[in-house]
Amino acid sequence: MVSVQNIKDKISDVVVYWNKPLKGRYMPFREITAYSVGGIGVYFIKMIATTIIISATNVVLSNVTGIPPKHLLIIQYLITLIGIPQTALKAHMIDGLRMKSGKYKPWVLGMGIPTVILCLLVVFTPYKSMPKVWVYIITIIYSICLNFTYWFFEEAYENLIFLLSPNTQERADVSAIKSVTYSLAPTIYMPLIPLMVKLMKTDDMYDIRIYQVLFPIISVIGVAMSILVFANTKEKLVQAKTHVVQIGFFDAIKAVAKNKYFWIISLATWVGFLEGAMGYILAWLYNYGKLCTDGQYAFITLVYGNASLWGMIAAPFCIKRWGKKWTMIVTNLFNILFIACLYPAVSLHVNFPQLCIWIVLVFLWLNALMNSFAVILTPAVNADIRDYQHFITGERIDGMFAAVGLITSFITMATNSVIPLIFDKYGINEHNGYENAFDILGREPDTLYALINLLIILSVVGAAFNVIPYFFYDLSEKKQRGMIAILKIRAMFEDFGNGLLSDSEIIEGVEVMRAAEENYSKEPALPDKSLPRRERRAVMLQNEEIEIAQMVKAEFNKFSTEEFKIKCDMARQTVDAGLEGILAFDERKIAEARVLPTGTETEKAIRKYSLESAKQMRTSTRTINRRYSGVIPEFDESVFDTLFAAEEENDEAQRKLYEELDSAPSAEKEALKVEIAKLRKEGRKINSDIRKASKESSVYNRVIKPYASAEKLLKQREDYTHYAEIEAMYDGAKQRVAEEEERSAREARAEAELKRLDRENRKKK
Numbered sequence: 001m002v003s004v005q006n007i008k009d010k011i012s013d014v015v016v017y018w019n020k021p022l023k024g025r026y027m028p029f030r031e032i033t034a035y036s037v038g039g040i041g042v043y044f045i046k047m048i049a050t051t052i053i054i055s056a057t058n059v060v061l062s063n064v065t066g067i068p069p070k071h072l073l074i075i076q077y078l079i080t081l082i083g084i085p086q087t088a089l090k091a092h093m094i095d096g097l098r099m100k101s102g103k104y105k106p107w108v109l110g111m112g113i114p115t116v117i118l119c120l121l122v123v124f125t126p127y128k129s130m131p132k133v134w135v136y137i138i139t140i141i142y143s144i145c146l147n148f149t150y151w152f153f154e155e156a157y158e159n160l161i162f163l164l165s166p167n168t169q170e171r172a173d174v175s176a177i178k179s180v181t182y183s184l185a186p187t188i189y190m191p192l193i194p195l196m197v198k199l200m201k202t203d204d205m206y207d208i209r210i211y212q213v214l215f216p217i218i219s220v221i222g223v224a225m226s227i228l229v230f231a232n233t234k235e236k237l238v239q240a241k242t243h244v245v246q247i248g249f250f251d252a253i254k255a256v257a258k259n260k261y262f263w264i265i266s267l268a269t270w271v272g273f274l275e276g277a278m279g280y281i282l283a284w285l286y287n288y289g290k291l292c293t294d295g296q297y298a299f300i301t302l303v304y305g306n307a308s309l310w311g312m313i314a315a316p317f318c319i320k321r322w323g324k325k326w327t328m329i330v331t332n333l334f335n336i337l338f339i340a341c342l343y344p345a346v347s348l349h350v351n352f353p354q355l356c357i358w359i360v361l362v363f364l365w366l367n368a369l370m371n372s373f374a375v376i377l378t379p380a381v382n383a384d385i386r387d388y389q390h391f392i393t394g395e396r397i398d399g400m401f402a403a404v405g406l407i408t409s410f411i412t413m414a415t416n417s418v419i420p421l422i423f424d425k426y427g428i429n430e431h432n433g434y435e436n437a438f439d440i441l442g443r444e445p446d447t448l449y450a451l452i453n454l455l456i457i458l459s460v461v462g463a464a465f466n467v468i469p470y471f472f473y474d475l476s477e478k479k480q481r482g483m484i485a486i487l488k489i490r491a492m493f494e495d496f497g498n499g500l501l502s503d504s505e506i507i508e509g510v511e512v513m514r515a516a517e518e519n520y521s522k523e524p525a526l527p528d529k530s531l532p533r534r535e536r537r538a539v540m541l542q543n544e545e546i547e548i549a550q551m552v553k554a555e556f557n558k559f560s561t562e563e564f565k566i567k568c569d570m571a572r573q574t575v576d577a578g579l580e581g582i583l584a585f586d587e588r589k590i591a592e593a594r595v596l597p598t599g600t601e602t603e604k605a606i607r608k609y610s611l612e613s614a615k616q617m618r619t620s621t622r623t624i625n626r627r628y629s630g631v632i633p634e635f636d637e638s639v640f641d642t643l644f645a646a647e648e649e650n651d652e653a654q655r656k657l658y659e660e661l662d663s664a665p666s667a668e669k670e671a672l673k674v675e676i677a678k679l680r681k682e683g684r685k686i687n688s689d690i691r692k693a694s695k696e697s698s699v700y701n702r703v704i705k706p707y708a709s710a711e712k713l714l715k716q717r718e719d720y721t722h723y724a725e726i727e728a729m730y731d732g733a734k735q736r737v738a739e740e741e742e743r744s745a746r747e748a749r750a751e752a753e754l755k756r757l758d759r760e761n762r763k764k765k
Helices: 004-016 029-053 057-063 069-095 108-109 112-124 134-163 167-182 184-199 208-232 247-259 260-271 274-285 294-340 342-347 354-392 400-425 437-443 444-471 475-499 503-519 531-557 562-576 590-593 603-625 639-663 666-703 705-720 722-730 730-764
Strands: none
Touching: 004 134, 004 444, 029 057, 029 112, 029 167, 029 503, 057 069, 057 134, 057 562, 069 134, 069 400, 069 666, 108 112, 108 134, 108 208, 108 354, 112 134, 112 208, 112 503, 134 167, 134 354, 167 184, 167 294, 167 354, 167 475, 184 208, 184 294, 184 730, 208 294, 247 274, 247 354, 260 444, 260 722, 274 294, 274 342, 274 354, 274 444, 274 705, 294 444, 294 475, 342 354, 354 400, 354 475, 354 730, 400 444, 437 444, 444 666, 475 503, 475 705, 475 722, 503 531, 503 730, 531 590, 562 705, 590 603, 603 666, 603 705, 639 666, 722 730
């Protein structure tokens, strides 16, 4: 039971850590609140967008345009194909554009506002007064644009959590908080529809007039609240400040395509596509089956929506207790059971029509409860998968995951065809003699219930297939923590080698290394079942720390292993040969690499490295000969030293001026604002120059990739020898950070005191 003292402690934590994170965490409560509350606005926009986005089974879109489901399916195919270059563009915008506000955050508003405008255009376009051909043309144009802006907007918000914290448990916790918070959006929106049905005296919940009233109101609220996310969050990428993305589009696709966890999750989606078939049941029983009144359906939607709340609250605790893998498996197994129970529940409409929809609600509620775990699990798992990608490639290539999804577009097209074709088979088409294709469900009850029963069976099959791939998922929370620890020390050494190591990097990196030193030599203990639960938990956590320490030490000591000694020798030969060595490549190198021994793990690693290096050399040679007439292009990497130094100087100057602005007299504020505007303009120019140089560097490094990769490996080996120098900086860094925190705390206390005095003075007046 939660005590009053516990509540007071939580409130105290929120106050104290409003602007700074708890120890071991990365997001202050202010940021968590902005991401969560702003999510209500994001989900208001999502609610209206998903109501009218292209789909062969979209009743609202079919009714408003008059386009039958089969034709909508053809348009959907077209939009999917057009979406291929759109997805490639989106991937470039996420990974290739170096924006100071981050990878994802800029697009919350940048794509949210166009999405809202397109949604309003869809519902207010007078289709019935247009020639049929123009209805199709306009629907296609709207769908192309909305397919790009909406999915970009949705991805920007959902994936933002990947970069707000590298702590996997914190990501799950914050996902739960924001999910519970943004669930207010559908909780408010869904009951409005049956209430509008009653208010407007229509008997059709898909009447477009309902959405012409709701969409403008929801749009304004959605955009206004989305601003909270943009204005109050900060991405925290575990990567060296001086790191320049040097991986090309197609190289990134190849890299992601080798990510086994990406394919496990993708496979679960492909084979489980039928699971969502039962999503129409509740609305159809109300709208076409007339099994409840408008008021009752409004209540039903409230109850149904409430199911998600409990799953989202429970998910972080289940993840902490059993891990993501078994939480995914167990919830999916329960889904199979609850969906199967819908079949006898729907059959009650024959003898107990007034009871039927309420029994259906019970099993749909339980199904929604299980599905709501995925709201937390999906972003948590996807974030871990991207951490794994970053760990194995050294590049953070978030946008390319969507690009690799292009490979699956044709699979998606095939699976998306199944349900519309079933609808057509049951008479939901332009030839059924009714004004709208879906009207047949209200006029012919036998068709309605036969189709519902088939959808339930298909959903059971889909749910059963969906759970299978998760048994092969083994990216544990422990492994993810180890990867993040390694990424931190890699970033620390890289920035040290480039002369731009920050105090925060020194502290984090050294503490990771010291923890590894402390736990590395310890032996894992078997938890004694006779011990109290808390003590068993402590033993398990200690075992995790030991395994993470072993991962970190293995990374730090890797250059002393036989594998990396041989790799470094090969890299040294490549570097010593110079760039001209690329043009001297001999095709026989690939054949020689193929016949290297694979008897041990080290031999396998050496063979893989040799083969990849030889193939890279061949690709570079061909590129230079084909695109650069046999002459290696030039690029001076030292340009980044000047640009990064200028960027840091500009940021510091802006920070100081903003501090002065807060306390400056009114007469001086205008001049300070002018100076800040000038610095911001200079900052944008510097950032533009960095983006331009990054693009040139990326092209150059792809051309000389074998040489650049070899040089990078040797530089990392050299950087790893300087740990003693970095550790010697630790105390000074801790002191400077402590002094800065104390200064910020003093300013906060002084500001609070001024506010208190101001309130007292106003009361006296």
